Amino acid sequence: MTNSPDTQLEVAPSSPVSLTVVGSINIDVTATSRRLPLAGETVSGGVLTRSAGGKGANQAAAAARLGARTRMIGAVGDDSDGTAMLDSLQESGVDVSGVTTSSHATGTAMIMVDAAGENQISVCDGANAAATVDGVVFGADEIVLAQLEIPMTTVIAAARRCRGFFALNAAPAVRLPQELIDRADLIIVNESEFALNPALREASLVAVTYGARGAAILHHGNQTAFAPGLSAEVVSTVGAGDAFCAALTIALCSGASPAEALQTANAVGAAVVANAQAQPQLKSISEYC
Template sequence: MQKLTVVGSVNVDLTAIVDRLPEPGETIGGGRLRRDAGGKGANQAAAAARLGAQVRMVGAVGDDADGQWMRSALTDAGVDTAHVAAVSEATGTALIVVDADGENQIAVCEGANALVDIDGVEFGADETVLAQLEISMELVTRLAETVPGYLALNAAPAQPLPRTVLDRVDLFIVNETEYALMPELRDAPLVAVTYGAKGAALLERGETVASVPAVATTPVNTVGAGDAFCAALTIALREGFSPADALSTACAVGAAAVADPASQPALQALAAYVP
């Protein structure tokens, strides 16, 4: 299975589970509180390891109890955490509200994630690197300039992408809202776009080369589903799956993730999700 390095965020997820999402200025009662390991980077690393890849994480946590907990959660998932630094800032935190349909609202306090660094990290030519935009664009640009092998970017949250990144990244992964907010992705060599219950598509320079339906499931929490999809799609494409099979496999993994209340869901090996 693939060697995968994930460079990205590590957060504590504080999730309030309520019947419906509050309107602006409104307070909703009757919620249940969960406290889970999260962060786009950590979620993707944990998912990839559970799917069977050989994974290491490059990130940062606080020198605090939450930081120790996040490192332990990654280790328990099978992730090498040697490059998860303990820094002076508090461990990143995401404040999440999830309704009865699994839809969510999220506010992220980056904390230690602002100090993620790749100094001293060596990347092999045979190694896949997966990053997200919960780390600084400066760091993403450095990855584009230094990673010798395959580079995938989950371009979320949406923000303008510099030409250096657009020209270098092998695979972009976004949802339909992010794709609409970043028109520069129309010129990218390969972009995966997710459409929620409508499935996903792969586009080469704006032209659809594969499109698959979603896998029917009952959503419990959508927070980690996109991250599981990112991990599965990256691994499947690097394993030589056809575009359609890679998308179908990733959609199946995302469906399994959305049915799990945790942001880092329990997953089987990748082969269990191959159509």
């Protein structure tokens, strides 16, 4: 099933969209230091923090805080980290009834962040490897947003089960199956992810982010909209891309034009980079338009 890009107009702008995020849930263990270490080097004087993370959970938390009716499909471990991550999502307003518990430890991201907000991340999948959409029913008016920190088979299954608008944040960078490219109503990538998948030049609707330079929307390889990046004091870039994905998907599915949706998503991303947390508090999406 492949939907037209005009699928986004089926959701009434006056009503909150219903968004289901299928993706990863992690505990972020972050070391912030003056600079990132080189290979084999030790950089001392860092500060260690633990916080809620995972691309899926970050996107779900952002979506709920932006005003969407949001539920999360994923998996956590039967451990204290899993409990803490579920509590954090619920506090953000996310329905976690679709999150399952695995015998594996809750997924963990080991993050290094320097004084300029640049980062290096190593992810241990843990319970995310057990994420599944078995038994999940998606409504006809329900938007589904997925990423690639869970098994590709689960992402494909979600795309097949989705009856409405299917958005894919194709990160981390991997070669995408053609089935996903053909099915997705929206694919969101950064420059390197776009370069890794030449077939995206034929995709129906692709958003490409260029860091501080801004973001563009391509329709079958032709740029139809661009929004420049917004200046912001950068504390951490870890959750900015995820918030961008949530905001862009919600804006498009609420009836915004591609240019307007990009501007809104850039504004949300700029707000997130000014915060050390991957899941910071956000205002209603209308306040970023």
